[in-house]
Amino acid sequence: MSTTDIKHYMQSVGREARAASRLMARAETAHKNKALIAMADAIRRDEQKLLAANAKDLDAAKAKGLEAAMIDRLTLSQKGIANMAEGLLQIAALADPIGEITGLSYRPSGIQVGKMRVPLGVIGIIYEARPNVTADAAGLCLKAGNAAILRGGSEAIHSNQAIATCVREGLATAGLPETAVQVIETTDRAAVGELVTMQEFVDVIVPRGGKGLIERISNEARVPVIKHLDGVCHVYIDDQADFDKAIKIADNAKTQRYGTCNTMETLLVHRGIAEKVLPALGKIYLDKGVELRGDDASRAIIASMNPATEEDWSTEYLAPILSIRIVDGLDQAIDHINRYGSQHTDAIVTENYTRARRFLREVDSSSVMVNTTTRFADGFEYGLGAEIGISTDKIHARGPVGLEGLTSQKFVVLGDGQVRQ
Amino acid sequence: MSTTDIKHYMQSVGREARAASRLMARAETAHKNKALIAMADAIRRDEQKLLAANAKDLDAAKAKGLEAAMIDRLTLSQKGIANMAEGLLQIAALADPIGEITGLSYRPSGIQVGKMRVPLGVIGIIYEARPNVTADAAGLCLKAGNAAILRGGSEAIHSNQAIATCVREGLATAGLPETAVQVIETTDRAAVGELVTMQEFVDVIVPRGGKGLIERISNEARVPVIKHLDGVCHVYIDDQADFDKAIKIADNAKTQRYGTCNTMETLLVHRGIAEKVLPALGKIYLDKGVELRGDDASRAIIASMNPATEEDWSTEYLAPILSIRIVDGLDQAIDHINRYGSQHTDAIVTENYTRARRFLREVDSSSVMVNTTTRFADGFEYGLGAEIGISTDKIHARGPVGLEGLTSQKFVVLGDGQVRQ
Numbered sequence: 105m106s107t108t109d110i111k112h113y114m115q116s117v118g119r120e121a122r123a124a125s126r127l128m129a130r131a132e133t134a135h136k137n138k139a140l141i142a143m144a145d146a147i148r149r150d151e152q153k154l155l156a157a158n159a160k161d162l163d164a165a166k167a168k169g170l171e172a173a174m175i176d177r178l179t180l181s182q183k184g185i186a187n188m189a190e191g192l193l194q195i196a197a198l199a200d201p202i203g204e205i206t207g208l209s210y211r212p213s214g215i216q217v218g219k220m221r222v223p224l225g226v227i228g229i230i231y232e233a234r235p236n237v238t239a240d241a242a243g244l245c246l247k248a249g250n251a252a253i254l255r256g257g258s259e260a261i262h263s264n265q266a267i268a269t270c271v272r273e274g275l276a277t278a279g280l281p282e283t284a285v286q287v288i289e290t291t292d293r294a295a296v297g298e299l300v301t302m303q304e305f306v307d308v309i310v311p312r313g314g315k316g317l318i319e320r321i322s323n324e325a326r327v328p329v330i331k332h333l334d335g336v337c338h339v340y341i342d343d344q345a346d347f348d349k350a351i352k353i354a355d356n357a358k359t360q361r362y363g364t365c366n367t368m369e370t371l372l373v374h375r376g377i378a379e380k381v382l383p384a385l386g387k388i389y390l391d392k393g394v395e396l397r398g399d400d401a402s403r404a405i406i407a408s409m410n411p412a413t414e415e416d417w418s419t420e421y422l423a424p425i426l427s428i429r430i431v432d433g434l435d436q437a438i439d440h441i442n443r444y445g446s447q448h449t450d451a452i453v454t455e456n457y458t459r460a461r462r463f464l465r466e467v468d469s470s471s472v473m474v475n476t477t478t479r480f481a482d483g484f485e486y487g488l489g490a491e492i493g494i495s496t497d498k499i500h501a502r503g504p505v506g507l508e509g510l511t512s513q514k515f516v517v518l519g520d521g522q523v524r525q
Numbered sequence: 526m527s528t529t530d531i532k533h534y535m536q537s538v539g540r541e542a543r544a545a546s547r548l549m550a551r552a553e554t555a556h557k558n559k560a561l562i563a564m565a566d567a568i569r570r571d572e573q574k575l576l577a578a579n580a581k582d583l584d585a586a587k588a589k590g591l592e593a594a595m596i597d598r599l600t601l602s603q604k605g606i607a608n609m610a611e612g613l614l615q616i617a618a619l620a621d622p623i624g625e626i627t628g629l630s631y632r633p634s635g636i637q638v639g640k641m642r643v644p645l646g647v648i649g650i651i652y653e654a655r656p657n658v659t660a661d662a663a664g665l666c667l668k669a670g671n672a673a674i675l676r677g678g679s680e681a682i683h684s685n686q687a688i689a690t691c692v693r694e695g696l697a698t699a700g701l702p703e704t705a706v707q708v709i710e711t712t713d714r715a716a717v718g719e720l721v722t723m724q725e726f727v728d729v730i731v732p733r734g735g736k737g738l739i740e741r742i743s744n745e746a747r748v749p750v751i752k753h754l755d756g757v758c759h760v761y762i763d764d765q766a767d768f769d770k771a772i773k774i775a776d777n778a779k780t781q782r783y784g785t786c787n788t789m790e791t792l793l794v795h796r797g798i799a800e801k802v803l804p805a806l807g808k809i810y811l812d813k814g815v816e817l818r819g820d821d822a823s824r825a826i827i828a829s830m831n832p833a834t835e836e837d838w839s840t841e842y843l844a845p846i847l848s849i850r851i852v853d854g855l856d857q858a859i860d861h862i863n864r865y866g867s868q869h870t871d872a873i874v875t876e877n878y879t880r881a882r883r884f885l886r887e888v889d890s891s892s893v894m895v896n897t898t899t900r901f902a903d904g905f906e907y908g909l910g911a912e913i914g915i916s917t918d919k920i921h922a923r924g925p926v927g928l929e930g931l932t933s934q935k936f937v938v939l940g941d942g943q944v945r946q
Contacts, residue, residue, distance in 0.1 A: 126863065130887050203886060209908070215897050217907045220885065224919050307919055328749060328920040349942035356944035442547065451938075464641065464937050465624060466551050476636050476940025485945070486638045486936065487630070498645050498728055498933040499749045500921040512919040515907065516885050517872075519897025521770035523777035524906070 107294055114298035117253055118305025120283040121226045125251035128284050129223050133200040135278045136247055140196035143274030144189040147239065150270055151185050157266035158235065165259050177233040178260055188239040188267070191490060195243040198489045201507050202249040205516060214522045219513040223249030225307035227510060228299050229492070230255045230321060232313035235263035241310075242271045242285040244492050248510035251284045253306065255299060257313075258291030265289070300325040310505075312493050330501055330509065332494045334420045334446035335365030337478040340437040340463070342454035343376030349475055350381050350453045351388070356477040357451065359392050363422045365494060366449050366471075366481040370417060370427045372437045373402065378430050382406055394424040401430035417444040434459050438466050445469060447496050449481040470496055470503035528715055535719035538674055539726025541704040542647045546672035549705050550644050554621040556699045561617035561664055564695030565610040568660065571691055572606050578687035579656065586680050598654040599681055609660040609688070612911060616664040619910045622928050623670040626937060635943045640934040644670030646728040648931060649720045650913070651676045651742060653734035656684035662731075663692045663706040665913050669931035672705045674727065676720060678734075679712030686710070721746040731926075733914050751922055751930065753915045755841045755867035756786030758899040761858040761884070763875035764797030770896055771802050771874045772809070777898040778872065780813050784843045786915060787870050787892075787902040791838060791848045793858045794823065799851050803827055815845040822851035838865040855880050859887050866890060868917050870902040891917055891924035 105113060147154065158180040165175050201221050208218030227250045229241040238254055245252035256264040268287035275282050288295050300309050300321055309329045311321045318331050339357050341350045357368035373382060378401070386406035389396055397412040409428070416427040417440070431437045434452075441450050451473035452463040460474045471481040481504065483491025488506030495501045501509035526534065568575065579601040586596050622642050629639030648671045650662040659675055666673035677685040689708035696703050709716050721730050721742055730750045732742045739752050760778050762771045778789035794803060799822070807827035810817055818833040830849070837848040838861070852858045855873075862871050872894035873884040881895045892902040902925065904912025909927030916922045922930035 126889075129889065211906060211908055213901065213906060215901055215906070220893075222889070225889075323747075326744075328918075346942065352942060352944050360945050468547075468550065468643070468646075469935065471936040471938060472641075473938040474940060475942055476938055477944045479945040480634065480636055480938060480940075480943075481936070485632060485634060485636070486938075487632055497749075502933050503936045512923050514890065515892040515902070515924045517892060517894040517897055517901060517907075519895060519901075521767065521773060521896055522901075523773050523898045524781050524900040 105290055105292060110290060110292055110294045111298055113290065114295055114302065115305070117286050117288065118226070118302045121251040121253050121286060122305050124281040124283040125223065125225045127281050128246070128251055129202075129249050131249060131280055135280060136200065136249070137196040139246060139274045139278035139280050140192045140243055141274075142277035143239070143243065143271050144192040146270035146273045147185060147189045147192070147267070150266065151182065154180060154185055154263065154266050155182070157262040160262040161260055170259065174233055174259070178235070178263075180235055180263055184236060188236050191240055192243045195247050195490055198247065198507060200247065201511050208516070208518070213524070214520065216518040218516050220516045221511050222514050224510055224512050226251045226253065226305055228253045228255070228306045228309045228327070230296060230299070230309065230311045230313070230317070232257040232317060233260055235260045235267060237312060238264045238267040238287065239271065240490060241492060244490055244507060244510060246275075246284060248507045250510055253286050253288065253299060255288045255296055261291055296321070297324060300327055300329075303327055310492055328500070330493065330495050330505060331497055332365065333496050335367070335448040336370065336418060336420050336444065336446040337366055337368050337448050338370050338372055338441050338445055338450045339368050339478065340372040340431075340441070340450070340452045341374060341377060341381055342434065342452060342456060342459055343374035344456040344459065345377060345453040346455055347380065350377075351384055353451065353453055353475070353477050354381075354385055355388050357479055358389065358394060358426050359424075360477070360479050362424050364479070365420070366478045367422070368426070368478050369419065369421055370429065370444070372429055372431050372440060374437075375401070375430050375432055378402065378405055382428070389426060392424070394426050396426055396428060398428040399430060402428045420446070434462060438463065441467050441469070448494070449473065449478040451476060451478050470494070526711055526713060531711060531713055531715045532719055534711065535716055535723065536726070538707050538709065539647070539723045542672040542674050542707060543726045545702040545705040546644065546646045548702050549667070549670050549672055550623075552670060552701055556701060557621065557668055557670070558617040560667060560695045560699035560701050561613045562695075563698035564660070564664065564692050565613040567691035567694045568606060568610045568613070568688065571687065572603065575601060575606055575684065575687050576603070578683040581683040582681055591680065595654055595680070599656070599684075601656055601684055605657060609657050612661055613664045616668050616911055619668065619928060621668065622932050629937070629939070634945070635941065637939040639937050641937045642932050643935050645931055645933055647672045647674065647726055649674045649676070649727045649730045649748070651717060651720070651730065651732045651734070651738070653678040653738060654681055656681045656688060658733060659685045659688040659708065660692065661911060662913060665911055665928060666931060667705060669928045671931055674707050674709065674720060676709045676717055682712055717742070718745060721748055721750075724748055731913055749921070751914065751916050751926060752918055753786065754917050756788070756869040757791065757839060757841050757865065757867040758787055758789050758869050759791050759793055759862050759866055759871045760789050760899065761793040761852070761862070761871070761873045762795060762798060762802055763855065763873060763877060763880055764795035765877040765880070766798060766874040767876055768801065772805055774872065774874055774896070774898050775802075775806055776809050778900055779810065779815060779847050780845075781898070781900050783845050785900070786841070787899045788843070789847070789899050790840065790842050791850065791865070793850055793852050793861060795858075796822070796851050796853055799823065799826055803849070810847060813845070815847050817847055817849060819849040820851060823849045841867070855883060859884065862888050862890070869915070870894065870899045872897060872899050891915070
């Protein structure tokens with residue numbers, strides 16, 4: 105398609121989405137759930153078709169010489185397909201957030217004022233290789249009463265279109281507009297440029313992918329973006345920490361999974377407890393093959409550690425690497441986190457009441473924790489149900505973004521003929 | 526100042542604001558209230574100084590030949606000064622939103638998850654002539670634990686600086702950083718361009734002023750903007766409306782004040798009740814000097830009406846002008862509002878339960894009302910306390926934006942050593 109054609113195509117997608125969003129906003133809960141269940145059924149039934157479409161993408165990816173991690177993310181297994189269907193059924197089981205009225209209270213004028221939860225409208229999702237995002241994002245947007253425009257990675261185009269067919273079938277089965285979920289058919293980058301600037305048709309953009317993708321989109325966008333940049337997460341072990349909890353948490357936060365955004369990247373240890381906890385932790389990490397990088401003080405305790413550079417403190421490794429720093433106390437720990445962290449998820453291990461309270465209040469991150477692991481920071485663990493992403497922004501949504509993050513609230517005012525004097 | 530100097534100046538203002546915001550985030554409620562009260566005291570004490578500074582601005586404005594409405598907005602009276610001080614005392618009396626923890630509940634893993642209300646950080650306010658915004662905005666930002674950067678209109682520079690002196694004195698009295706509220710000292714437009722693009726130092730921009738200002742800022746901004754564009758508000762009189770309520774509400778929504786954003790600009794009347802209500806309403810409006818513009822059907826009932834053009838339906842008159850249209854029923858009324866309205870405030874007058882419910886759910890505006898006047902849409906009437914503006918956006922804040930709109934929520938997680946399996 106030429107640039108002009110892409111503009112026309114995207115404008116038409118946007119117009120359809122806006123029209124569909126009006127119908128979705130008033131769709132009944134039962135119809136939305138019926139669509140989700142029908143989508144799940146279609147995905148299970150079409151397992152072979154989805155695998156075949158995915159094989160096409162995988163062949164092309166291998167021919168292009170894409171790296172192994174990318175091919176891994178691109179691959180749809182039978183289990184992955186079953187999980188997609190299961191995810192849609194879980195979304196169907198969540199309470200419908202739309203229409204909920206809260207805080208309806210009488211004012212001195214006699215009017216009654218409250219808030220009603222409403223959809224955002226049209227949500228644009230831009231993502232990279234993982235085809236399962238097509239089903240997850242469609243399901244979440246639909247349940248929250250929105251229309252969605254999905255733009256997956258070009259390398260997943262056949263998989264995404266095959267999933268989109270199941271999604272459309274589900275919408276049609278429930279009598280909902282098929283245009284409520286549209287998957288962009290062109291792999292041209294210009295389509296993204298259009299999507300993120302169509303202010304009249306798109307209410308919010310959610311990019312999911314690497315930092316590069318997200319920065320590019322944030323810079324181009326004229327539509328609000330709910331974004332997640334780095335996850336440089338910390339655990340701070342206070343000198344009043346319980347020893348067993350400290351070891352268990354610092355181990356789990358780093359080694360339970362290395363590649364997730366809520367994995368600890370820097371361990372901060374109070375000087376007064378360093379000699380006690382670091383040898384034990386050092387052994388655990390080194391046994392598991394974690395490379396350690398430390399400041400001078402921690403290297404004096406664990407010999408086989410590389411020196412940490414200034415850059416290490418703000419690096420999201422997403423790998424078996426951990427930086428360690430010894431601090432003088434709570435103030436220095438909080439300063440370190442607010443300076444080098446990415447406002448994602450940070451935890452303190454302490455038995456001290458006042459320090460726990462101060463950490464919760466003063467660390468400026470989307471999740472702040474006491475005596476537990478940063479790995480808990482996700483939508484399922486928080487009870488939000490599925491998540492569309494984790495926001496490191498402060499506006500609109502912070503932390504794991506589930507159904508509620510895809511909604512807004514309007515004021516409702518009930519009167520009996522009152523007027524303003 | 527040269528463009529380079531302005532860039533340096535603004536960067537330095539931004540850096541100071543970011544540093545101050547960290548201190549403000551953990552400021553105690555008592556200290557914030559003390560600052561607000563000391564500001565109010567200083568403003569009352571400096572009444573003569575404020576009047577003298579304002580006189581300078583007024584002289585310059587008159588010399589420049591600014592229009593009367595602008596001079597009216599620029600003028601600080603003794604009463605205006607007393608109201609500014611009173612406004613600050615009212616903010617001091619509001620509950621502190623910061624630190625409030627809600628929904629702290631146990632998850633199956635044993636962790637307890639809730640949300641804590643936290644400041645946004647640094648808020649940039651860009652406004653036009655009214656100098657009282659300097660005190661109002663400073664007070665609201667401070668109470669919500671933020672640092673503020675204020676950029677008033679160049680025509681109010683002396684008034685704003687005089688008010689800023691009182692604000693700084695209040696902060697100092699309470700031991701809070703004076704840089705928590707900074708008033709930009711240059712009137713150069715380039716300073717605004719810097720302010721709305723300093724992503725590292727500014728978390729959100731709130732523009733207050735005419736549509737031109739707001740559109741310009743939205744287009745330039747790289748920082749999120751909480752904005753309020755038009756107020757094209759509607760009242761729909763259903764054929765099952767109570768006659769007396771309909772007359773009272775339609776009168777009040779238009780004529781109680783003409784220049785406010787929540788004033789009705791278009792009246793929609795059900796065909797079945799038009800012959801009954803329009804003659805009575807027409808008389809009221811014409812007696813008060815309101816110019817009426819109608820569709821053919823309504824002009825057949827009220828003779829002295831000009832024809833409404835397509836443009837009228839989407840015009841915010843802010844003046845004694847009203848457009849009137851007769852519709853076939855609720856569906857057409859909702860379609861009209863969603864098509865021509867500005868998603869600000871819209872009301873239905875009806876005794877019909879189902880239609881009232883449908884109107885509340887299906888009209889996509891920041892305030893939707895039953896049997897009361899659009900004029901109630903403001904922060905004080907809704908019980909939010911003072912408002913920093915009315916948002917017609919859907920992201921983050923919708924409708925009147927008070928203290929809560931200047932905050933965010935982070936997740937707090939309390940554990941007892943739990944880790945993820």
